[in-house]
Amino acid sequence: MDLRYTADEQRFRAELRTWLADVLPSLGPEPDREDWDARRAWDTGWQRMLSDAGYAGINWPKEFGGRGATPTEHLIFIEESERARAPYVGMNFVGLLHAGPTLIAEASPEQKAFHLPGILNGDHVWCQGFSEPNAGSDLASLRTRAVRDGDDYVINGQKIWTSYGHVADYCEMLVRTDTEAPKHRGISWVIVPMDTPGIDIRPLLTMEGTAEFCEVFFDDVRIPVVNRVGDENDGWRVAMVTLSFERGTAFVSDVLESMELVRDLAELAKHITSNGATRWEDAGLRRELGRIAAEFDALWALTKRNISQAQRTGLVGVGGNVFKIAWSDLRQHLGDIAMRLLDRASLSLDDVADLPTGRHVHARFYALSMTIAAGTSQVNRNIVAERVLGLPKER
Amino acid sequence: MDFELTPDQESLQEGMRAFLDGRVPLDTVREIETAGRLDRERWRELGETGVFSLTLAESDGGLGLGISEAALVFEELGRALVPGPLVATLLAAPWVDGAATGDTIVGLYEPAEPVSVVEHQPDLDALLVLAGDGVRRLDPAALSTTSVRRPVDALTPVWVVDGPVPDGELVADPAAAARARLEGIVLTSALQLGLALRATELATAYAKEREQFGRVIGSFQAVKHLCADMLVRAEVARAAVYAAAVALDGRSDDDPVRAAAVAKTMAGDAAIANGKSGIQVHGGIGYTWEVDAQRFWKRACVLDTHFGNSDEHAEAVAAML
Numbered sequence: 001m002d003l004r005y006t007a008d009e010q011r012f013r014a015e016l017r018t019w020l021a022d023v024l025p026s027l028g029p030e031p032d033r034e035d036w037d038a039r040r041a042w043d044t045g046w047q048r049m050l051s052d053a054g055y056a057g058i059n060w061p062k063e064f065g066g067r068g069a070t071p072t073e074h075l076i077f078i079e080e081s082e083r084a085r086a087p088y089v090g091m092n093f094v095g096l097l098h099a100g101p102t103l104i105a106e107a108s109p110e111q112k113a114f115h116l117p118g119i120l121n122g123d124h125v126w127c128q129g130f131s132e133p134n135a136g137s138d139l140a141s142l143r144t145r146a147v148r149d150g151d152d153y154v155i156n157g158q159k160i161w162t163s164y165g166h167v168a169d170y171c172e173m174l175v176r177t178d179t180e181a182p183k184h185r186g187i188s189w190v191i192v193p194m195d196t197p198g199i200d201i202r203p204l205l206t207m208e209g210t211a212e213f214c215e216v217f218f219d220d221v222r223i224p225v226v227n228r229v230g231d232e233n234d235g236w237r238v239a240m241v242t243l244s245f246e247r248g249t250a251f252v253s254d255v256l257e258s259m260e261l262v263r264d265l266a267e268l269a270k271h272i273t274s275n276g277a278t279r280w281e282d283a284g285l286r287r288e289l290g291r292i293a294a295e296f297d298a299l300w301a302l303t304k305r306n307i308s309q310a311q312r313t314g315l316v317g318v319g320g321n322v323f324k325i326a327w328s329d330l331r332q333h334l335g336d337i338a339m340r341l342l343d344r345a346s347l348s349l350d351d352v353a354d355l356p357t358g359r360h361v362h363a364r365f366y367a368l369s370m371t372i373a374a375g376t377s378q379v380n381r382n383i384v385a386e387r388v389l390g391l392p393k394e395r
Numbered sequence: 396m397d398f399e400l401t402p403d404q405e406s407l408q409e410g411m412r413a414f415l416d417g418r419v420p421l422d423t424v425r426e427i428e429t430a431g432r433l434d435r436e437r438w439r440e441l442g443e444t445g446v447f448s449l450t451l452a453e454s455d456g457g458l459g460l461g462i463s464e465a466a467l468v469f470e471e472l473g474r475a476l477v478p479g480p481l482v483a484t485l486l487a488a489p490w491v492d493g494a495a496t497g498d499t500i501v502g503l504y505e506p507a508e509p510v511s512v513v514e515h516q517p518d519l520d521a522l523l524v525l526a527g528d529g530v531r532r533l534d535p536a537a538l539s540t541t542s543v544r545r546p547v548d549a550l551t552p553v554w555v556v557d558g559p560v561p562d563g564e565l566v567a568d569p570a571a572a573a574r575a576r577l578e579g580i581v582l583t584s585a586l587q588l589g590l591a592l593r594a595t596e597l598a599t600a601y602a603k604e605r606e607q608f609g610r611v612i613g614s615f616q617a618v619k620h621l622c623a624d625m626l627v628r629a630e631v632a633r634a635a636v637y638a639a640a641v642a643l644d645g646r647s648d649d650d651p652v653r654a655a656a657v658a659k660t661m662a663g664d665a666a667i668a669n670g671k672s673g674i675q676v677h678g679g680i681g682y683t684w685e686v687d688a689q690r691f692w693k694r695a696c697v698l699d700t701h702f703g704n705s706d707e708h709a710e711a712v713a714a715m716l
Contacts, residue, residue, distance in 0.1 A: 001397075001398055001399070001400060001401070001404065001463050001637055001640070001641050001646065002396065002397055002398075002641065002646045002647075003396055003398060003638065003641050003642075003646060003647035003648070003649065004396065004646055004647060004648065005396050006396070009396065072396050075396075262716065263716055266713070266716040283710070286710060286713045287706055287709045287710050287713060288709075289713055289716065290660075290708075290709035290710050290711070290712040290713025290714075290716070291660060291664075291705075291709040291712070293712050293713065293716055294635070294656065294657040294660040294661055294708070294709055294712045295631065295660075295661065297635065297638075297653070297654070297657040297712075298631045298632065298634050298635035298638075298657055298661045299631065299634070301398075301634035301635055301637065301638035302630065302631055302634035304396065304398045304634075304638075305398045305399075305633075305634050305637070307396075307398075308396065308397050308398035308399045309399060311397065312397075312399050319630070322626065322627050322630045322631070325623070325624075325627050326627050326628075326631050378616070378620070380623075381616075381619065381620040381623035381624065382616065382619060382620075382623075384623040384626055384627065385613075385619035385620065385622050385623040385626075386619075388626060389595075389599045389622050389623065389626060390599070390603070391599065391602060391603065391613040391614065391618075391619050391622060392603075392611060392613060392614040393614065394614055394615070394616060394619075
């Protein structure tokens with residue numbers, strides 16, 4: 001057990017830090033969250049800069065244009081990006097962390113040659129069409145149909161929770177190609193160009209009143225059969241392959257951001273007064289925030305344990321599920337405290353009275369999605385109980 | 396960076412587990428409980444395996460290992476519910492003859508409010524105090540105390556201090572006392588981690604065999620999620636405890652003071668919460684003397700009071716924000 005960084009790791013960090021300091025000023029300010037064209041230009045512009053400097057696809061194998069960095073270097077990369085307040089993956093998220101790794105593992109040489117460079121250099125933005133209104137936690141029950149017609153598939157159905165759907169070029173999508181087979185065995189993984197006729201993209205307003213996600217409707221959408229990755233009806237396995245690419249780094253930026261939120265909230269508490277005393281003088285609140293800070297420190301340590309395990313064995317194992325359960329609950333708890341601390345300043349999603357409160361209210365909202373997205377906490381608890389503790393399935 | 400255990404650390408921990416499974420199984424722990432006194436023979440055996448000389452310098456006859464290694468061993472001692480002043484005796488190794496070998500049993504005196512207590516008083520050969528002016532050594536018999544008829548943890552009998560406490564003899568400087576306190580915090584956290592882990596194992600094992608409504612209760616999500624949360628708490632605590640141990644050994648850039656406070660908060664909360672859930676999963680039988688689940692909760696309550704409870708450490712973390 002040694003948490004010190006090796007000379008190589010320190011060199012990697014120093015070079016990256018210098019590079020970030022050099023190039024970041026030329027990126028310009030982050031655009032408004034509602035200005036999607038500007039956001040796309042900003043995120044893909046950054047991806048191009050990463051690509052030119054050899055940092056694109058940090059964890060991708062070198063033979064596919066990536067950097068081939070170790071899990072620890074990936075951790076350092078995210079840590080330094082956060083420290084410099086550089087964008088991380090932004091809307092290149094699906095391409096870099098999901099579709100890309102899937103293509104690397106399962107796609108044909110032609111598919112790889114065509115798609116991987118566009119993901120790495122920021123030319124192509126990807127989105128994901130997995131979830132459906134009636135296929136959430138039970139994803140394998142998805143019903144969007146793809147029917148073979150000559151050299152084409154004709155797709156009909158609806159997807160939901162598609163981030164960046166209206167700005168993406170391609171969609172990694174799960175479709176049902178066999179309605180008779182058991183649910184996991186009738187699914188195929190396909191690439192859908194988002195400008196194909198018959199696709200209707202509608203923004204889905206979240207409880208925040210903004211449109212981070214889309215609903216995507218497919219009405220006789222025709223894609224060539226060669227857009228299928230992996231065998232027909234083998235799409236469930238293809239989709240799961242991506243999970244094996246996770247090296248414990250999935251939540252690094254989230255922990256770092258959480259720790260910053262705690263520090264920022266403590267700072268706010270030292271300035272906000274109530275009945276003549278600062279909120280920080282409230283021992284109960286202080287202790288609660290101290291406990292949360294302690295737990296985030298522990299989760300940072302758990303992240304390093306997961307990454308070290310991945311570095312040794314190539315897999316995170318269940319540490320990822322354990323982490324997700326604890327982290328998302330903690331973010332919800334932090335959100336509750338933030339609202340209580342801010343009192344009536346918590347009633348606006350934007351900063352009020354010159355106080356930097358908006359980010360905390362936004363974070364409180366966002367935390368409500370954390371115990372749901374990427375596997376609800378309840379599903380995750382089932383996974384931990386069944387796969388680690390060996391408890392029997394309910395039925 | 397490599398936060399995984401080294402092969403040596405793995406075999407040290409496995410060796411300790413095998414030794415405790417063989418020599419101090421839960422049956423033996425219950426016998427010690429019935430006897431009401433610590434078992435000096437067992438204590439000496441622990442000494443022979445090196446439990447109390449782990450961190451003592453090799454030049455002083457110790458194993459010269461780090462707090463990281465000691466934490467792995469203490470996690471096992473917690474897992475096995477071994478009673479007695481384990482942490483205090485290890486800390487005393489440089490200053491009390493026979494502590495390192497297990498020939499003497501050394502307790503810790505921490506002044507507290509509303510009452511101060513001494514644990515295992517009649518079994519102790521010496522008492523250590525980590526005072527502001529340094530480490531002090533007291534004669535346990537010199538303390539005026541009243542015994543508690545029904546201690547919360549029957550394996551940790553306590554005596555309430557009811558008279559003035561003698562100054563004792565100064566054996567080390569304030570820096571040594573501060574360092575011993577940090578080590579004490581981390582090793583106690585390791586014991587708490589062990590409690591949290593074993594409580595999870597026992598609850599899970601019971602959930603797999605106990606049948607109600609025609610099926611094992613572990614197949615119900617309500618029970619399953621109790622068990623899953625126990626594992627989550629224990630694993631998060633484990634990360635915190637190991638990170639603190641590594642920080643004390645200087646194998647990390649983290650502040651050891653903060654890391655230790657984080658460890659005690661997380662492991663203390665995990666031990667108590669898992670102790671509680673362990674009883675809950677067992678149902679009615681969990682509230683009986685016969686079943687061990689309650690013993691883990693009781694020990695968790697005792698250890699939370701050592702070196703500052705989790706509230707105090709949470710407050711310490713807040714002060715570092």
